[in-house]
Amino acid sequence: MNSPAQPVLSDLRRMIAANPDRFAAGVFTRLFSTTPALRDLFPVEMGSLRTTFAQVIDYVLDAISAEDGHEDLIEFLAQLGRDHRKYGVTSEHYWLMYDALMTEFSRMLGARWTQEVYDAVSHGTMLITGVMRGAAESAPGPAVWHAKVVQKFVISRERAVVRLIADADAPRFHAGQYTEVQIPQWPHLWRNLSPATPPNERGELEFHLHAIPGGYLSGAIVRQTQPGDVWTFGQVHGTMQVTGDRPVLMVAGGSGLAPLRAILLDMARRVDNPETRLFYGARHPGELYELGVLQQLARTNPWLHVTAVAETETDPWWIDGAPDPRQWGFDLRFGRVGDVAVEYPRTLSRHSLEPRNWIDHQILLSGPAPMVFHTQLKLRSTGVDPANISHDPLN
Numbered sequence: 176m177n178s179p180a181q182p183v184l185s186d187l188r189r190m191i192a193a194n195p196d197r198f199a200a201g202v203f204t205r206l207f208s209t210t211p212a213l214r215d216l217f218p219v220e221m222g223s224l225r226t227t228f229a230q231v232i233d234y235v236l237d238a239i240s241a242e243d244g245h246e247d248l249i250e251f252l253a254q255l256g257r258d259h260r261k262y263g264v265t266s267e268h269y270w271l272m273y274d275a276l277m278t279e280f281s282r283m284l285g286a287r288w289t290q291e292v293y294d295a296v297s298h299g300t301m302l303i304t305g306v307m308r309g310a311a312e313s314a315p316g317p318a319v320w321h322a323k324v325v326q327k328f329v330i331s332r333e334r335a336v337v338r339l340i341a342d343a344d345a346p347r348f349h350a351g352q353y354t355e356v357q358i359p360q361w362p363h364l365w366r367n368l369s370p371a372t373p374p375n376e377r378g379e380l381e382f383h384l385h386a387i388p389g390g391y392l393s394g395a396i397v398r399q400t401q402p403g404d405v406w407t408f409g410q411v412h413g414t415m416q417v418t419g420d421r422p423v424l425m426v427a428g429g430s431g432l433a434p435l436r437a438i439l440l441d442m443a444r445r446v447d448n449p450e451t452r453l454f455y456g457a458r459h460p461g462e463l464y465e466l467g468v469l470q471q472l473a474r475t476n477p478w479l480h481v482t483a484v485a486e487t488e489t490d491p492w493w494i495d496g497a498p499d500p501r502q503w504g505f506d507l508r509f510g511r512v513g514d515v516a517v518e519y520p521r522t523l524s525r526h527s528l529e530p531r532n533w534i535d536h537q538i539l540l541s542g543p544a545p546m547v548f549h550t551q552l553k554l555r556s557t558g559v560d561p562a563n564i565s566h567d568p569l570n
């Protein structure tokens with residue numbers, strides 16, 4: 176875009192960046208005051224939603240100013256529209272959002288709200304609401320689907336495994352993808368979770384949870400979920416999968432093992448798998464609770480090699496009676512899982528037949544965002560091409 180309104184749009188972005196929460200709160204207050212029923216579609220606590228909202232508006236204002244790259248913007252907005260179906264957002268709501276946004280923008284710009292600026296901002300706002308509405312209207316399949324909890328295993332005071340059976344209209348997904356989840360204890364709150372098993376005809380789903388500090392959903396699942404609860408699911412996302420044409424390195428941190436576990440279980444149904452080395456890490460040895468399952472998998476699938484990694488050599492007092500991970504027959508190393516994985520080839524003897532580096536590997540990372548971020552940086556510093564590394568989006 177090369178218009179006289181350009182400097183004003185840049186100013187608008189600066190004003191939003193200076194106080195994103197105030198901007199987002201202003202828009203939502205207008206929206207809820209004109210149509211109070213809309214408030215019920217949103218979570219009680221809207222802090223993180225307001226942050227994301229301001230980021231999206233900033234991204235769009237930036238992208239519409241650019242000469243090209245609009246295909247990415249359109250796809251981004253279309254995906255956002257499809258994602259918003261789960262909130263019960265209807266076509267009419269997009270018009271209300273258009274009005275709320277335009278009113279807030281005009282308030283922010285005051286005397287600089289000229290016809291030219293109005294046209295440029297209206298164009299951008301119409302693009303956001305129009306593309307989202309169109310994509311939502313034409314999206315296939317139901318907006319949400321459901322599954323009932325049938326089993327729950329409490330692994331420790333912080334960790335649980337939950338099994339569910341999905342309704343017949345659950346969408347098809349592939350191993351390694353993640354889905355938006357809402358639980359009855361937290362209506363309106365959506366979080367992404369990765370099934371830890373590949374999809375099957377019976378609709379069985381398994382999720383692994385760590386009650387992370389401040390995690391409303393993970394905490395409620397670990398402490399309150401019980402058989403009979405019905406969970407609601409939205410869109411399925413994610414592109415992690417094994418291409419099969421190269422050896423594979425997987426690095427999993429804690430419950431981030433879930434999508435990689437699903438991929439491994441899926442691979443175990445085939446015979447023609449590439450050599451795959453998994454580094455499975457936790458803070459403490461006693462938290463490596465999936466080693467039993469991994470041992471069974473590795474025993475019958477000679478292409479799979481597992482290294483267990485813990486940050487500490489002993490368990491704290493509150494992990495009581497966990498077996499020594501070495502009893503499963505795996506190599507146990509100490510440190511952060513990403514560091515151990517990246518350094519691993521350098522620790523091998525000259526005569527080892529194992530890979531000398533990870534450069535020709537397909538690499539899948541999953542775990543806490545800082546772990547994924549740091550592991551990626553370390554791998555790149557050893558010459559790994561970033562195009563060979565996949566992971567789910569980091570929030």
Ligand SMILES: NC(=O)C1=CN([C@@H]2O[C@H](COP(=O)(O)OP(=O)(O)OC[C@H]3O[C@@H](n4cnc5c(N)ncnc54)[C@H](O)[C@@H]3O)[C@@H](O)[C@H]2O)C=CC1
Pocket residue numbers: 367368369370383384385387427428429430431432433434455456457458484485486510511512513541542543544545546549567
């Ligand atoms: N449950 C699920 O379906 C999925 C969960 N995740 C994410 O995986 C994470 C799992 O968390 P926890 O089980 O609590 O893992 P955790 O905090 O126990 O850590 C697991 C591993 O990550 C490493 N690590 C942690 N922080 C690090 C840092 N700052 N830098 C480098 N390495 C670090 C640790 O050394 C350890 O090896 C959560 O953030 C969750 O959002 C990701 C995908 C799916």
